Amino acid sequence: xxxxxxxxxxxxxxxxxxxxKVLSVEDDADYQMALMNSLSALQYDGKKVEFLKVSSxxxxxxxxxxxxxxxxxxxxxxxxxxxAGLGLVGTIRxxxxxxxxxxxxxxxxxxMMPTDNxxxxxxxxxxxxxxDLTQAHLQTIVLSNIRTWEHLLAMQEARHSMxxxxxxxxxxxxxxxxxxxxxxILEEVSHLLKIEQGxxxxxxxxxxxxxxxxxxxxxxxxxxxxVHQFASMAxxxxxxxxxxxxxxxxxxxxxxxxxxxxxxxNKELDxxxxxxxxxxxxxxxxxEVNLLQVFCENISAGFRNVxxxxxxxxxxxxEPTSGIHNKNWLVREIRHMFSWxxxxxxxxxxxxxxxxxxxxxxxxxxxxxxxxSLYEYLCDFFDNAVDxxxxxxxxxxMVIYDNKEYHEANLEQVIHPNVMVEDxxxxxDLTISLVNFADFxxxxxxxxxxxxxxxxxxxxYEGVSFLAFSEALASAMFSRYELxxxxxxxxxxxxxxxxxxxxxxxxxxxxxGFEALARWKNRSGNFVSxxxxxxxxxxxxLVDKLDQQILRKTCKAINELKAxxxxxxxxxxxxxxxIARPSYFEQFTTILREENIDNNLIELEITESQFIEEKTTxxxxxxxxxxxxxxxxxxxxxxGYSSLTYxxxxxxxxxxxxxxxxxxMQDSAKDWKILKMIIExxxxxxxxxxxxxxxxxxxxxxxxxxxxEQGQGYLFAKPMPLxxxxxxxxx
Ligand code: C2E
Ligand code: MG
Ligand code: MG
Numbered sequence: 001x002x003x004x005x006x007x008x009x010x011x012x013x014x015x016x017x018x019x020x021k022v023l024s025v026e027d028d029a030d031y032q033m034a035l036m037n038s039l040s041a042l043q044y045d046g047k048k049v050e051f052l053k054v055s056s057x058x059x060x061x062x063x064x065x066x067x068x069x070x071x072x073x074x075x076x077x078x079x080x081x082x083x084a085g086l087g088l089v090g091t092i093r094x095x096x097x098x099x100x101x102x103x104x105x106x107x108x109x110x111x112m113m114p115t116d117n118x119x120x121x122x123x124x125x126x127x128x129x130x131x132d133l134t135q136a137h138l139q140t141i142v143l144s145n146i147r148t149w150e151h152l153l154a155m156q157e158a159r160h161s162m163x164x165x166x167x168x169x170x171x172x173x174x175x176x177x178x179x180x181x182x183x184x185i186l187e188e189v190s191h192l193l194k195i196e197q198g199x200x201x202x203x204x205x206x207x208x209x210x211x212x213x214x215x216x217x218x219x220x221x222x223x224x225x226x227v228h229q230f231a232s233m234a235x236x237x238x239x240x241x242x243x244x245x246x247x248x249x250x251x252x253x254x255x256x257x258x259x260x261x262x263x264x265x266n267k268e269l270d271x272x273x274x275x276x277x278x279x280x281x282x283x284x285x286x287x288e289v290n291l292l293q294v295f296c297e298n299i300s301a302g303f304r305n306v307x308x309x310x311x312x313x314x315x316x317x318x319e320p321t322s323g324i325h326n327k328n329w330l331v332r333e334i335r336h337m338f339s340w341x342x343x344x345x346x347x348x349x350x351x352x353x354x355x356x357x358x359x360x361x362x363x364x365x366x367x368x369x370x371x372x373s374l375y376e377y378l379c380d381f382f383d384n385a386v387d388x389x390x391x392x393x394x395x396x397x398m399v400i401y402d403n404k405e406y407h408e409a410n411l412e413q414v415i416h417p418n419v420m421v422e423d424x425x426x427x428x429d430l431t432i433s434l435v436n437f438a439d440f441x442x443x444x445x446x447x448x449x450x451x452x453x454x455x456x457x458x459x460x461y462e463g464v465s466f467l468a469f470s471e472a473l474a475s476a477m478f479s480r481y482e483l484x485x486x487x488x489x490x491x492x493x494x495x496x497x498x499x500x501x502x503x504x505x506x507x508x509x510x511x512x513g514f515e516a517l518a519r520w521k522n523r524s525g526n527f528v529s530x531x532x533x534x535x536x537x538x539x540x541x542l543v544d545k546l547d548q549q550i551l552r553k554t555c556k557a558i559n560e561l562k563a564x565x566x567x568x569x570x571x572x573x574x575x576x577x578x579i580a581r582p583s584y585f586e587q588f589t590t591i592l593r594e595e596n597i598d599n600n601l602i603e604l605e606i607t608e609s610q611f612i613e614e615k616t617t618x619x620x621x622x623x624x625x626x627x628x629x630x631x632x633x634x635x636x637x638x639x640g641y642s643s644l645t646y647x648x649x650x651x652x653x654x655x656x657x658x659x660x661x662x663x664x665m666q667d668s669a670k671d672w673k674i675l676k677m678i679i680e681x682x683x684x685x686x687x688x689x690x691x692x693x694x695x696x697x698x699x700x701x702x703x704x705x706x707x708x709e710q711g712q713g714y715l716f717a718k719p720m721p722l723x724x725x726x727x728x729x730x731x
Pocket of ligand 1: 501517518531550573574636659692693
């Protein structure tokens with residue numbers, strides 16, 4: 001059918017057909033009268049045959065367009081023109097687009113055109129010479145054509161219904177959410193049956209609840225006001241009440257006068273029975289009931305899909321052990337927030353300190369309970385927290401709507417919460433970051449969460465328990481990020497430089513060794529202080545590489561110096577808790593071996609605070625180093641404020657007095673005393689004592705007075721690259 005035509009055979013569908021319409025198009029009034037008389041008593045299949053008559057092709061076109069249910073047309077060929085009838089055939093088929101109606105062509109002039117030609121050229125179904133037709137003949141022609149028309153119509157209806165069914169089913173299967181899905185069931189059923197009365201979808205658990213208590217999830221048409229109410233509010237009509245009762249008992253669809261009540265069970269998946277009520281304004285034909293039954297199969301599959309989809313998203317959005325929503329869920333919730341919600345929302349990220357340690361001591365189950373208790377505690381505390389999720393195993397994130405100002409003081413109870421686990425109180429330490437959504441109006445959900453996370457990291461870096469995101473913080477974080485990117489490149493490409501600072505005898509300024517110090521000139525040509533980049537490398541897990549590179553370069557320098565006859569040890573530093581890393585010492589000795597170094601020409605500087613933290617595990621390694629001839633210095637000695645007695649139990653060779661004592665000893669009697677004590681202690685334990693940061697002759701003189709005979713500092717030389725060292729030793 002031409003898509004621009006006005007004829008829609010679906011308009012015929014299901015319309016109760018009480019009569020069969022036959023149209024006579026004839027300009028000979030007498031003949032038309034005779035024709036009608038001979039057919040007046042005709043009935044088809046118990047239905048009356050109704051005759052319409054017009055006397056011209058132009059009138060006929062209007063009547064045919066207005067009556068798409070005309071089954072047969074008797075059409076005279078010669079009317080206002082010689083071929084008016086033939087012209088009308090074209091109009092009916094191509095303009096009006098009715099290709100179902102049976103057209104019987106009549107002519108008064110025998111031999112006008114051979115039958116074959118006419119039937120071949122024009123889309124007609126029969127061709128007769130008026131004079132050849134008897135009454136019996138006419139009746140047969142009408143009845144057989146009505147029958148053919150009905151068959152064609154049924155076939156077209158079926159094709160049309162199948163198309164509708166297909167499209168409806170496709171639309172239904174695209175719905176993933178139960179609310180959306182149930183709404184579209186009502187829409188699609190009314191579309192399929194061409195009824196507008198409306199209906200409801202309700203669900204209940206037939207084993208535990210009564211149908212009256214079913215909850216209406218979707219309602220349309222005259223039932224629209226009942227959505228979210230109980231089924232008993234909407235199901236009042238007597239026939240409907242009985243049909244619904246029947247349906248819920250028999251668990252089968254019921255078709256009664258005025259209603260279709262459909263039943264779907266989705267017990268295994270979501271534990272629900274669904275009842276769909278569709279109100280009708282007419283009785284459904286057999287075909288329509290069949291169609292609906294087929295459609296119900298699709299609806300039923302759809303319920304399964306939606307429930308499966310829900311199960312999947314549950315798995316995707318819920319952390320299985322605790323049942324708490326996960327990060328993906330939170331991101332989805334934030335994504336769906338309205339802009340007015342975002343304006344007053346805050347994101348709080350709370351990290352539980354040392355949870356991994358607690359887990360290693362008290363077990364996973366205990367930790368799961370701890371997390372759950374903390375979750376409940378936080379939900380109680382922040383009664384405006386709408387979304388709470390487990391961001392990581394030890395980090396909870398929440399979105400809060402309120403106008404409160406949060407700061408460290410009013411969060412005390414959250415920073416150090418006491419929660420109940422296994423009937424006992426467990427105290428926790430939390431680090432918290434806060435981000436106002438309003439500061440990031442254009443940020444995606446993921447980016448907002450990342451800001452929360454990096455603010456949290458920043459809080460740890462600064463050693464504070466609570467940190468709210470601010471502009472200043474943003475730029476600090478940004479430059480740290482930029483620096484980190486650059487540092488990563490430098491380390492990965494092994495471009496870190498090493499400088500060497502001489503260590504000398506304070507008595508005669510003779511060279512006794514060097515300290516290797518890392519140097520990094522960044523892209524803008526400035527030296528970044530080692531304190532800054534080493535902390536950065538530590539926090540990003542790059543420091544082991546950095547120290548190994550410095551060690552290797554130092555080994556090469558030792559061999560180069562050796563080649564020009566300078567045989568003095570060079571000490572290297574080790575970062576943070578690198579010495580606690582099981583493979584550290586092994587890697588250290590491997591590099592010495594690979595670079596073919598005399599072990600007594602390399603020394604290791606470990607800071608006093610590193611010793612204190614790792615003293616229980618480190619001893620074994622220090623013994624090994626001593627055995628192979630590597631000397632160990634305790635760097636920054638005096639800053640750890642620890643008991644000095646442990647010194648006697650450690651395999652170290654040298655105490656390196658922290659420069660702060662050297663700088664303060666002239667002005668502070670207390671520092672003078674401590675320094676004196678350290679030097680005496682070192683000597684009594686048979687350790688070498690060296691002072692760093694000597695800048696003046698006076699400092700040197702004082703140190704000599706106190707009995708310290710070795711030193712390092714700008715007074716003698718600054719740290720310098722190897723080439724300068726070569727020149728310096730020669731001079
Ligand atoms: P440190 O090991 O205590 O190194 C001594 C620091 O004092 C060096 O600072 C050195 O340049 C500085 N210094 C030496 N003499 C004087 C002086 O007379 N006056 C003043 N004001 N300073 C003096 P630098 O190079 O900035 O290094 C700082 C810290 O960074 C080092 O302290 C060390 O802990 C760490 N570091 C440096 N290079 C490395 C490395 O390759 N690996 C590791 N893990 N840490 C390193
Ligand atoms: Mg050092
Ligand atoms: Mg030092």
